[in-house]
């Protein structure tokens with residue numbers, strides 16, 4: 001059955017080539033319509049040329065954009081770390097130590113509890129305009145709990161990421177060989193158990209945290225993942241300068257995420273590569289870290305993405321409109337750059353060309369704004385104007 005969405009005052013297609021578009025990177029068509037059938041877009045254009053459809057819905061002149069692609073989240077967790085956040089607001093630094101708190105609560109939860117928590121979080125992000133979401137494991141940190149997190153995440157998304165190398169769990173921290181023993185487990189039995197449920201492998205490459213992994217340790221994990229058929233993404237350069245970005249480029253990662261502390265060499269390496277630099281402004285907001293210098297990467301020609309990083313530690317917000325508002329207000333991105341980064345840029349970081357864009361053949365992931373223009377995303381921070389159309 002074909003459904004026509006008509007009465008779209010401003011349609012952002014991200015398709016520069018549409019003949020009725022404005023020729024900009026956002027490919028804006030005014031007074032537009034979109035027809036979908038079976039979850040795919042079959043027609044996009046000016047409303048006056050709209051073909052017949054079985055059902056017609058009118059959006060009353062609102063703006064429509066491609067649904068946000070949230071290419072970085074940690075949504076499978078139980079427990080509460082609001083006290084840790086509150087302590088940070090009065091000066092406590094973030095060092096990754098709280099991950100063990102979420103790990104303990106996540107291990108203690110039943111499958112049904114985790115499924116219900118995840119389902120509620122997915123509903124929350126759809127209500128804020130997100131379509132496809134990537135979901136990482138990383139709060140199980142043992143074989144059954146990492147595999148369980150990915151199995152449950154797979155019920156909600158095809159973009160699942162094995163993050164057994166999030167931190168060294170407490171039970172491996174005491175001894176001299178503990179780190180290596182944990183890495184043996186991650187690269188062996190845990191990877192074997194998790195790979196069937198995962199598309200991606202990720203690692204928290206962060207020599208500035210005692211709990212996360214060095215460049216060499218990270219490379220070992222990522223190479224094991226590649227050998228098991230997984231594709232690579234990296235947490236890098238979050239807490240300080242480090243080897244994450246260069247490692248990501250060297251291994252052909254789809255994305256390196258955070259990028260808060262990049263050297264000139266990192267920027268050059270990213271700009272000359274197909275690795276997307278993903279920024280997570282909610283993390284800097286919620287940890288009081290300095291914001292990354294995204295302009296350096298944009299001006300060097302790198303592909304950039306914006307995502308939520310929704311997680312219980314560094315950013316418990318699933319709102320991409322919020323990330324866009326912060327990116328525009330505090331990181332010097334233009335509203336155009338921020339919207340592109342949160343849609344087509346994030347889609348590239350997942351190696352997808354069927355999302356983040358509204359054109360024939362793409363997924364019918366439409367987000368309507370209770371506003372006349374995409375400019376309102378940054379202009380109306382904290383106001384729930386975006387929602388994904390069912």
Ligand code: NIG
Pocket residue numbers: 074096098099102204235238283309311312313314315
């Ligand atoms: O992306 N940096 C590593 N992992 C998460 C935070 C995890 C946590 O503190 O629970 C992040 O920021």
Ligand code: FE
Pocket residue numbers: 072073074235309311
């Ligand atoms: Fe993260």
